[in-house]
Amino acid sequence: MDAPLLKERERATFNVTELIHLLNGSEEETKRRKELESWLYNNPVFRQDDRYQISREEVYERGLQKTRELVNLCRRKNIKFDSLDFARLNISTLEELPFFLHVIMFIPTIRGQGTEEQKRKWLPLAEDLKILGTYAQTELGHGTFLRGLETKATYDVSSREFIVNSPTITSMKWWPGGLGKTCNYAVIAAQLYTKGKCYGIHMFIVQLRSLEDHKPLPGVTIGDIGNKYGFHTVDNGFLRLDNVRIPYENMLMRYAKACDYIPPVNPKINYGTMTSIRVDLVKDASVILAAASTIAIRYSAVRHQTEIRPGEEPPVLDYITQQFKLFPQIATAIAFHFAGDYMHRIYDKVQSEIFDGHLSAITELHGISAGLKAFTTDTSIAGVEICRRACGGHGYSNASGFQRFYENWLGSATYEGENTVMYLQAARYLFKCYDNPKEAPETMSYLRYPQNKMEWNVKSADDVSNYATLITAFEQRALSKISSTAKKLKNLTHYGMNRNDAWNAASVDILHSIKAHCHYFIVKNYMQSLNHLKMSSPLRQVMTAVALLYANYGIDEHAGDFLESGFMNGKQINLVRAKILQLLKEIRVNAVAIVDSFDFDDRFLRSALGAYDGNVYNRLFKWAKLSPLNKTEVHSSYKYLRRILQSKL
Ligand SMILES: CCCCCCC/C=C/C(=O)SCCNC(=O)CCNC(=O)[C@H](O)C(C)(C)COP(=O)(O)OP(=O)(O)OC[C@H]1O[C@@H](n2cnc3c(N)ncnc32)[C@H](O)[C@@H]1OP(=O)(O)O
Ligand SMILES: Cc1cc2nc3c(=O)[nH]c(=O)nc-3n(C[C@H](O)[C@H](O)[C@H](O)COP(=O)(O)OP(=O)(O)OC[C@H]3O[C@@H](n4cnc5c(N)ncnc54)[C@H](O)[C@@H]3O)c2cc1C
Numbered sequence: 001m002d003a004p005l006l007k008e009r010e011r012a013t014f015n016v017t018e019l020i021h022l023l024n025g026s027e028e029e030t031k032r033r034k035e036l037e038s039w040l041y042n043n044p045v046f047r048q049d050d051r052y053q054i055s056r057e058e059v060y061e062r063g064l065q066k067t068r069e070l071v072n073l074c075r076r077k078n079i080k081f082d083s084l085d086f087a088r089l090n091i092s093t094l095e096e097l098p099f100f101l102h103v104i105m106f107i108p109t110i111r112g113q114g115t116e117e118q119k120r121k122w123l124p125l126a127e128d129l130k131i132l133g134t135y136a137q138t139e140l141g142h143g144t145f146l147r148g149l150e151t152k153a154t155y156d157v158s159s160r161e162f163i164v165n166s167p168t169i170t171s172m173k174w175w176p177g178g179l180g181k182t183c184n185y186a187v188i189a190a191q192l193y194t195k196g197k198c199y200g201i202h203m204f205i206v207q208l209r210s211l212e213d214h215k216p217l218p219g220v221t222i223g224d225i226g227n228k229y230g231f232h233t234v235d236n237g238f239l240r241l242d243n244v245r246i247p248y249e250n251m252l253m254r255y256a257k258a259c260d261y262i263p264p265v266n267p268k269i270n271y272g273t274m275t276s277i278r279v280d281l282v283k284d285a286s287v288i289l290a291a292a293s294t295i296a297i298r299y300s301a302v303r304h305q306t307e308i309r310p311g312e313e314p315p316v317l318d319y320i321t322q323q324f325k326l327f328p329q330i331a332t333a334i335a336f337h338f339a340g341d342y343m344h345r346i347y348d349k350v351q352s353e354i355f356d357g358h359l360s361a362i363t364e365l366h367g368i369s370a371g372l373k374a375f376t377t378d379t380s381i382a383g384v385e386i387c388r389r390a391c392g393g394h395g396y397s398n399a400s401g402f403q404r405f406y407e408n409w410l411g412s413a414t415y416e417g418e419n420t421v422m423y424l425q426a427a428r429y430l431f432k433c434y435d436n437p438k439e440a441p442e443t444m445s446y447l448r449y450p451q452n453k454m455e456w457n458v459k460s461a462d463d464v465s466n467y468a469t470l471i472t473a474f475e476q477r478a479l480s481k482i483s484s485t486a487k488k489l490k491n492l493t494h495y496g497m498n499r500n501d502a503w504n505a506a507s508v509d510i511l512h513s514i515k516a517h518c519h520y521f522i523v524k525n526y527m528q529s530l531n532h533l534k535m536s537s538p539l540r541q542v543m544t545a546v547a548l549l550y551a552n553y554g555i556d557e558h559a560g561d562f563l564e565s566g567f568m569n570g571k572q573i574n575l576v577r578a579k580i581l582q583l584l585k586e587i588r589v590n591a592v593a594i595v596d597s598f599d600f601d602d603r604f605l606r607s608a609l610g611a612y613d614g615n616v617y618n619r620l621f622k623w624a625k626l627s628p629l630n631k632t633e634v635h636s637s638y639k640y641l642r643r644i645l646q647s648k649l
Helices: 003-011 016-024 027-041 056-077 084-093 100-113 116-127 267-302 320-355 361-389 402-413 419-435 442-448 461-465 467-494 499-505 507-532 537-557 559-564 570-588 591-596 616-624 638-646
Strands: 133-136 152-156 161-165 185-194 197-207 220-224 237-241 244-247
Touching: 003 267, 003 591, 016 027, 016 537, 016 591, 027 056, 027 084, 056 084, 084 100, 084 267, 100 116, 100 133, 100 185, 100 197, 100 267, 161 197, 197 244, 197 267, 267 320, 267 361, 267 402, 267 591, 320 361, 320 507, 320 537, 320 570, 320 591, 361 402, 361 419, 361 507, 419 442, 419 467, 419 507, 442 467, 442 507, 461 467, 461 537, 461 570, 467 499, 467 507, 467 537, 467 559, 499 507, 507 537, 537 559, 537 570, 559 570, 570 591
Parallel strands: 133 185, 152 185
Antiparallel strands: 152 161, 161 244, 185 197, 220 237
16 A cells, blocks of 8 residues: 555544444444445446546446346345345445436336325336336436426326327427437426316326337337436437327326326425435545546545645645645535435435325425535535545546546436425425425424524634534524525515516525525534534544534635625634634644445446545556557557658658
């Protein structure tokens, strides 16, 4: 192992294994995760060393080979698709596999919106992979505005069938994962028409390809939408339906009935699958940022460059600017880890209420999940890029491992709800609670108390080491934004603007308000989670420093907000900045040990810069030699080069 990483690990002041188990939930959870990973990583099909030297078609084919291996493994080990074990396996492959949507959206939509009879029919087929489905909602012309979707499902009473049709080019389904070449079924979001009346979006199970030869069925035009930033293993596809007839029983009718139409108690119950993925994305944001931080910190500990003191070329991790870039990323990854735990707890609670027929909580769940999905994906996407840039030239190489994270994760700002739209959806709920504070859920309970123009009684750097004062700072910042925006909305409507135009006119302020609220929630949840966790005092000291860094860094990053709120003054902002420098120094000794606690296998990171042994340069050279251009000493295209060299200008 590279000596610098050895020395870094020897300097650690806490037990790495204790933090690994804390982040995994328990020692047993850690053991189970590592066992599952070993089943994957020991399988050569999950290799990735030549990932950037193969074509899109080979990448897609590899994706299907991995799917086959993953499915065989699940069958051998009796791992169900809706199990925690499968979720762990899935994140460990960190490849969006072609059948991915089948597991995370097609099956859950049937499970959540099918009648008992429909579940009895379709779930065994889907769980046994007799059929492979996707979630086909987005169209060429509409992704966000679901009420604007154009695909039609017209009920034909005489034949007891639905006629599913794409009436225009913009109504073609566009983007669904696995739609292009993999899936033979889809849950299709379509406007339900019966007896000449439109009843809005409902979900319909439609067969797309023959189960015998996989050819498209009559009336089905289908294919891949072409190359994208990432998701190369996934055949995101297009689909045009030309009056395809499906049986009456293929409309998912747990909450609505087509014949003599009975509407769902809450029409947005049909959107439940999207909410479940948004909840997952909060924890995924933590994993992606933790992986990128691991690569950047380990590399920064072995990369020596220039001098602080003459004659000494230090690891770049000794530069305060490098620490200022990277340590907040570690802190953010841990903050989002706890936010993801919170989201899953809330989701499970609401799901059980929904299955008991109580739908009231779905608006709150939507409001919270939409906001945190946008906040954590936006922040982590930016964080991965900060980590990449912190690795200089080698960070720009595919050998760094960053591109694979980045190219797939970039999509999270768009899929499952474009982030601006999600922020505004969350804000819609936030301002409703502001106007009716008694209805505010626990996550917005601070709205119940009028904003007091409190002065932050912070006199020294030590005062910014107190969770309560920091939580109050973020609370007051959010309240200040929300109340001033609410006043703006009130003025706009008072002077005659209708509510929707006023909302649009104030939407930039609304965006700032909901982001401030999300930030407050993340800080509060982070600190309260740490307070509830049992840990040794050496570990608590480290975790406290990291949590304080997350909060103080957030104040520094948005200093204008805190000053504008009147809650802090310039002197106090400087105290925060002094505290940040003190925390960077305190964390430095444990930086490598903290990312070791994220416990990523090298075969997950697939990074010459972030491997556990720190043997960067040999790994880079070995990877470079894989380049197809190096198959021959003189490339076959030399004939062109020769002409260039011999040509006369
Ligand atoms: C590792 C992860 C891998 C992921 C792989 C990628 C797979 C990707 C799959 C997809 O992308 S699937 C498609 C995702 N598409 C979307 O998310 C579309 C987003 N758009 C919408 O959700 C809606 O169009 C909208 C933005 C909510 C707007 O709809 P509408 O115009 O009807 O709403 P409003 O008039 O604003 O009223 C909103 C009203 O409805 C409630 N609500 C909205 N959504 C939900 C929901 N999901 N659950 C519960 N309630 C919802 C909202 O609270 C409002 O209620 P009220 O305020 O009126 O009470
Ligand atoms: C990798 C990937 C995988 C996907 N997989 C699937 C899938 O499996 N199934 C599926 O159905 N879909 C899928 N999608 C589609 C995805 O859900 C949509 O792209 C997404 O919902 C955004 O919709 P849109 O593309 O129409 O963007 P638009 O809504 O057109 O957004 C364009 C711009 O308009 C702005 N905007 C739109 N509405 C508003 C508003 N009300 N207020 C303010 N600004 C607004 C947005 O903020 C954005 O800046 C996938 C997309 C990607 C990138």
